[in-house]
Amino acid sequence: MTTMKIPPAPDIEAAGLQTAQRDVIGETTEWIEAFDQMVAEEGPMAGADLLRALTRRARQAGVDLPIQLNTPYVNTIRVEEEEPYPGDRLIERRIKSLVRWNAMAMVHRQNKKDPGIGGHISTYSSLATLIEVGFNHFFRARYGDEPGDFLYLQGHASPGIYARAFLAGMFTEEQLDNFRHELRDKPGLSSYPHPWLMPYFWRFPTVSMGLGPINAIYQARFMRYLENRGLIAKTDRKIWAFVGDGETDEPEAMGSLTLASREKLDNLIFVVNCNLQRLDGPVRGNGKIIQDLEAAFRGAGWNVIKVIWGADWDELLARDSTGLLLKRMEECVDGDYQSCKVKGGAYIRSYFFGKYSELLELVADKTDEELSKLRLGGHDPQKVYNAYKYAVEHRGAPTVILAKTIKGYGLGSAEARNATHQEKKLNDENLAHFRARFDIPIPEQAAHDGAPYRPPEDSLEILYLKQRRQELGGYILQRQVPKFDLKIPELDYFAESLAGSKGRTVSTTMGYVSMLRHLLKHPEIGKLIVPIVPDEGRTFGMESLIRQVGIYASQGQLYEPHDQDMLLYYREAKDGQILEEGITEAGSMGSFTAAGTAYANYRVPMIPFFTFYSMFGFQRVGDLIWAFADARGRGFLVGGTAGRTTLAGEGLQHLDGHSHVLASVVPTCASYDCAYVYEIAVIVQDGIRRMFQEGEDRFYYITAYNEDYAMPEMPEGAAEGILRGIYKFKPAPGGKATLQLFGSGPILNESVRAQQILAEKYKVQADVWSVTSYNELRRDALATERWNRLHPADKEKRPYVLEVLEGAAGPIVAATDYMKIVPDQLAPWLTGRLVTLGTDGFGRSDNRQHLRRHFEVNAESIAAAALSRLARDGKFDARKAQKAFRDLGVDTEKIDPARA
Ligand SMILES: Cc1ncc(C[n+]2csc(CCOP(=O)(O)OP(=O)(O)O)c2C)c(N)n1
Ligand SMILES: [Mg+2]
Numbered sequence: 001m002t003t004m005k006i007p008p009a010p011d012i013e014a015a016g017l018q019t020a021q022r023d024v025i026g027e028t029t030e031w032i033e034a035f036d037q038m039v040a041e042e043g044p045m046a047g048a049d050l051l052r053a054l055t056r057r058a059r060q061a062g063v064d065l066p067i068q069l070n071t072p073y074v075n076t077i078r079v080e081e082e083e084p085y086p087g088d089r090l091i092e093r094r095i096k097s098l099v100r101w102n103a104m105a106m107v108h109r110q111n112k113k114d115p116g117i118g119g120h121i122s123t124y125s126s127l128a129t130l131i132e133v134g135f136n137h138f139f140r141a142r143y144g145d146e147p148g149d150f151l152y153l154q155g156h157a158s159p160g161i162y163a164r165a166f167l168a169g170m171f172t173e174e175q176l177d178n179f180r181h182e183l184r185d186k187p188g189l190s191s192y193p194h195p196w197l198m199p200y201f202w203r204f205p206t207v208s209m210g211l212g213p214i215n216a217i218y219q220a221r222f223m224r225y226l227e228n229r230g231l232i233a234k235t236d237r238k239i240w241a242f243v244g245d246g247e248t249d250e251p252e253a254m255g256s257l258t259l260a261s262r263e264k265l266d267n268l269i270f271v272v273n274c275n276l277q278r279l280d281g282p283v284r285g286n287g288k289i290i291q292d293l294e295a296a297f298r299g300a301g302w303n304v305i306k307v308i309w310g311a312d313w314d315e316l317l318a319r320d321s322t323g324l325l326l327k328r329m330e331e332c333v334d335g336d337y338q339s340c341k342v343k344g345g346a347y348i349r350s351y352f353f354g355k356y357s358e359l360l361e362l363v364a365d366k367t368d369e370e371l372s373k374l375r376l377g378g379h380d381p382q383k384v385y386n387a388y389k390y391a392v393e394h395r396g397a398p399t400v401i402l403a404k405t406i407k408g409y410g411l412g413s414a415e416a417r418n419a420t421h422q423e424k425k426l427n428d429e430n431l432a433h434f435r436a437r438f439d440i441p442i443p444e445q446a447a448h449d450g451a452p453y454r455p456p457e458d459s460l461e462i463l464y465l466k467q468r469r470q471e472l473g474g475y476i477l478q479r480q481v482p483k484f485d486l487k488i489p490e491l492d493y494f495a496e497s498l499a500g501s502k503g504r505t506v507s508t509t510m511g512y513v514s515m516l517r518h519l520l521k522h523p524e525i526g527k528l529i530v531p532i533v534p535d536e537g538r539t540f541g542m543e544s545l546i547r548q549v550g551i552y553a554s555q556g557q558l559y560e561p562h563d564q565d566m567l568l569y570y571r572e573a574k575d576g577q578i579l580e581e582g583i584t585e586a587g588s589m590g591s592f593t594a595a596g597t598a599y600a601n602y603r604v605p606m607i608p609f610f611t612f613y614s615m616f617g618f619q620r621v622g623d624l625i626w627a628f629a630d631a632r633g634r635g636f637l638v639g640g641t642a643g644r645t646t647l648a649g650e651g652l653q654h655l656d657g658h659s660h661v662l663a664s665v666v667p668t669c670a671s672y673d674c675a676y677v678y679e680i681a682v683i684v685q686d687g688i689r690r691m692f693q694e695g696e697d698r699f700y701y702i703t704a705y706n707e708d709y710a711m712p713e714m715p716e717g718a719a720e721g722i723l724r725g726i727y728k729f730k731p732a733p734g735g736k737a738t739l740q741l742f743g744s745g746p747i748l749n750e751s752v753r754a755q756q757i758l759a760e761k762y763k764v765q766a767d768v769w770s771v772t773s774y775n776e777l778r779r780d781a782l783a784t785e786r787w788n789r790l791h792p793a794d795k796e797k798r799p800y801v802l803e804v805l806e807g808a809a810g811p812i813v814a815a816t817d818y819m820k821i822v823p824d825q826l827a828p829w830l831t832g833r834l835v836t837l838g839t840d841g842f843g844r845s846d847n848r849q850h851l852r853r854h855f856e857v858n859a860e861s862i863a864a865a866a867l868s869r870l871a872r873d874g875k876f877d878a879r880k881a882q883k884a885f886r887d888l889g890v891d892t893e894k895i896d897p898a899r900a
Pocket of ligand 1: 123154207208244245246247283
């Protein structure tokens with residue numbers, strides 16, 4: 001039997017009772033007393049059991065109780081449950097003060113030197129205790145042979161992270177000196193966590209708010225996936241995601257919470273830094289962000305730990321015999337708490353405690369100064385330690401720690417003010433205050449300049465810091481990429497895809513799925529393939545894949561699928577390989593990111609193929625894709641049901657004519673618009689080689705279509721052109737061409753048909769080219785042009801596209817199922833030659849024939865456009881060209897589809 005102290009019962013109103021008749025109040029008091037006695041004698045578990053039984057009974061009796069997701073506005077862990085702090089609080093405080101100083105000083109100094117260069121000091125200042133307790137006692141750098149915990153850190157707290165790394169000896173003073181100066185002759189530090197810029201240090205790009213939390217959730221799930229598939233050892237490794245309270249307004253931050261609880265991700269810990277402020281002002285001025293988040297996370301099935309009050313408040317709560325302190329804590333909103341912090345002790349006395357005379361008495365023995373220093377939970381190492389301990393020991397659910405902190409803690413008059421987020425420099429008074437408060441042993445002038453300070457190597461602080469890290473396996477913020485010796489498939493492994501369909505009509509999507517199925521069987525890399533799909537597997541004909549490798553389900557398949565007696569039944573398995581994400585492209589990107597960076601994070605070169613509806617890719621989850629690139633992600637994005645005119649029937653919201661434009665903006669993304677299955681095979685084979693054998697930090701976007709047609713065999717020698725972006729697909733049938741037709745995707749077939757029409761009806765000979773990637777051609781041309789510009793005295797080089805087109809005569813008519821800007825990318829190198837036909841404008845519901853006529857990308861429109869151009873060049877009779885439009889059924893007076 002445990003005996004415990006229960007806080008005083010709040011009065012009837014504070015207890016939230018609706019009925020206030022005297023006899024009910026009297027009765028209620030008796031009930032509460034009886035309950036208190038029972039808990040005191042039999043412990044909290046018995047209390048919980050009783051309440052559960054009462055609630056069940058109440059429901060049976062028709063008493064409609066509202067679902068209660070909030071607990072009182074106090075710490076979740078009671079004082080009696082706390083364990084003593086295991087570290088040396090004094091020396092840890094010294095270390096924390098030094099980190100605080102260096103973080104602030106680094107930003108301060110840089111902004112004095114280079115006004116406007118920016119940086120943040122108030123985010124880290126609120127986070128320091130939460131971070132330091134973690135580094136000193138929890139964040140493990142290794143689990144046996146396995147890598148250690150993963151840290152997703154608030155991007156704006158990076159100065160503090162750098163400052164700690166500086167104390168740990170990982171960065172030089174010079175690097176600190178070059179914070180936000182990355183383009184100087186000495187190494188600098190990037191503004192935020194960017195693996196692209198600091199690949200040896202950062203793993204997770206988090207600064208675009210909301211992406212860190214969702215990626216952390218899917219990372220935790222992917223870790224389990226790798227464990228359950230036997231690809232990594234099971235460990236106790238944790239993923240710690242530090243999240244801003246303002247950041248939780250991002251839908252990405254909160255949108256996938258239930259996945260984490262459904263999957264019982266007890267390897268995941270969120271720490272929400274509830275400093276009550278975001279950039280402009282309070283997060284919930286009129287409410288309480290901690291209570292809001294408690295309800296949301298609890299409702300989503302998370303283990304919630306609130307760390308609101310520090311030890312100073314415990315003492316007050318214990319002394320309060322009226323219950324009024326808790327009542328006051330609950331009735332104040334975050335805007336009140338912020339004002340209290342800004343306005344100081346006298347205000348706290350009159351406004352917060354002064355509302356009830358009993359509370360004034362409670363703090364009568366405290367000075368105003370003492371009131372202003374009453375510590376909050378997120379700044380109390382003892383509270384934070386216990387919360388972390390409870391979190392790492394919790395089993396069966398993810399944990400969120402809601403820690404109340406002060407934004408701009410220690411920044412003097414900037415503390416907790418609405419404008420604190422934007423503070424880059426401290427005035428002299430605040431600097432002096434900071435130096436004194438944190439006892440930084442540097443001369444006044446050096447402090448004024450924001451000089452960094454690192455105590456000697458043999459100082460107690462440095463020795464302690466290093467020893468703590470040693471015990472936890474070493475310094476944790478490091479990113480290393482091992483060398484892999486992978487036997488990747490050669491091109492002949494894809495022989496079936498290269499051979500064509502022998503007249504059978506298939507789509508590139510079908511061809512791609514067969515290729516994937518074949519890849520999954522590869523003896524070396526088959527197990528590394530991660531097919532990801534957001535509830536669109538059937539659309540892409542992936543039923544056979546589901547049967548072959550199964551859908552990953554951490555609990556296996558708990559039910560008998562109704563279609564079990566069918567060959568292609570819905571198979572879920574604990575070691576299933578497919579990540580069937582349900583309808584969440586953002587979540588799928590989370591998995592794609594975890595898988596596509598596993599080569600560095602888990603030292604296992606997983607090869608993800610994320611196949612999605614191309615319309616709901618780049619334009620929907622573009623920022624996650626950008627972060628994937630920053631994270632040096634590798635893998636294949638496959639945009640299915642692609643094209644503005646190839647996907648029949650769907651209409652405006654579904655017809656994608658621009659994902660290739662959006663893909664083109666990501667520097668490490670190579671995007672390909674494929675017409676035939678062999679093109680995809682060549683690109684996938686070479687992509688695997690470049691990413692996973694050569695170790696190149698790049699990834700691929702490939703569009704796949706659902707139009708069925710006969711797939712030709714790969715023409716001899718086409719591979720290089722396919723990869724670089726263009727190859728001649730069908731030379732002019734009757735002698736030398738005077739016209740060049742470019743086609744991509746299924747529209748290439750329209751170009752081929754136009755070639756025929758032109759030859760047969762108009763005696764115009766044209767070559768047909770398959771352009772697999774305008775973007776790759778443009779990148780090559782830009783790089784060549786830049787070289788030429790920088791080396792005027794050297795022999796001029798030619799872009800690949802011009803080399804390939806050597807001797808190809810006449811104008812070029814490029815037709816695509818994408819916007820005209822896609823081929824137009826080559827216009828600077830094809831001056832005066834390029835006529836582009838594309839699908840600018842909103843899509844429509846109709847069949848391919850009508851869609852292509854509407855968008856003027858059908859064979860007839862291509863042929864007529866070619867004649868029109870030849871006429872303008874004086875190579876074809878203008879009246880005949882005009883007549884050709886009529887003969888070919890191209891309406892010259894219809895509305896421009898770009899505006900329709
Ligand atoms: C998607 C996105 N929108 C806006 C910003 C700009 N921004 C940077 S920090 C910040 C406020 C952050 O507040 P909070 O999450 O509470 O973190 P705190 O600094 O208070 O710890 C904003 C709006 C961003 N980085 N990302
Ligand atoms: Mg905040």
